[in-house]
Amino acid sequence: MTMKTLLALAAVTAMLAPVPALAQSAEAPAAVIDALHQAAREADGATYFSLFTPEARFIGTDATERWTVEEFRAYADPYFSRGQGWDYRVVRRDISILPIECRCVAVFDEVLDNAAYGTTRGSGVLRLTDDGWKIDQYVLSFAVPNDVARDVVGVIRAGETTEP
Numbered sequence: 001m002t003m004k005t006l007l008a009l010a011a012v013t014a015m016l017a018p019v020p021a022l023a024q025s026a027e028a029p030a031a032v033i034d035a036l037h038q039a040a041r042e043a044d045g046a047t048y049f050s051l052f053t054p055e056a057r058f059i060g061t062d063a064t065e066r067w068t069v070e071e072f073r074a075y076a077d078p079y080f081s082r083g084q085g086w087d088y089r090v091v092r093r094d095i096s097i098l099p100i101e102c103r104c105v106a107v108f109d110e111v112l113d114n115a116a117y118g119t120t121r122g123s124g125v126l127r128l129t130d131d132g133w134k135i136d137q138y139v140l141s142f143a144v145p146n147d148v149a150r151d152v153v154g155v156i157r158a159g160e161t162t163e164p
Contacts, residue, residue: 026095029106029126029133033093036135043085049073052135053127059139061120063160088112088120088140104128111143119143 032051039048049069052058058072059065067075079085093110097103109123124138144152 024097024103026097026106029097029108030093030095032126032133032135033095033108033110033122033124034090036138037088037090040085041087043080043083045073045077045080048076048080052138053129056135057137059137061140061142086114088114088122091119102128106133117142 036048036051039045039051052069054069056069058067058069060067089112091111091113093108095106095108098105098107104127106126106128107124108126109121112120112122114120121141121143122138123141125136126133127136
């Protein structure tokens, strides 16, 4: 074989090789977030908490709510055990796998709809583990329209009893 033929074969082989991790899709981490919302809707605590890393944290809407996964489980399990979950429907989500060599960290933000709270926002970080993608941090926050933000801040300040 000539050098030209060898180079052509190498090029074809490279094109037919499996897609490297660099081209990894955001579908798998998105499916984990979808499963989280589904488990919450169904009050399925076992599934819900299995989607977090052991070191995960959940940051809630109250300034005092920065929970480890175990602290959040202690809060949520009584609700789940009564069959009472929460329903946040995804309106829009953006998710990106960070351009680091391992391709093992994904970040996301999502606009959610909730019957009680209206438009809210979720955001967070997922990490690729030996058991697949897991949530390392989830943040739930209220989406406040700018034109009413000062009024909302006034209500919040009036209701604050402790420092965050």
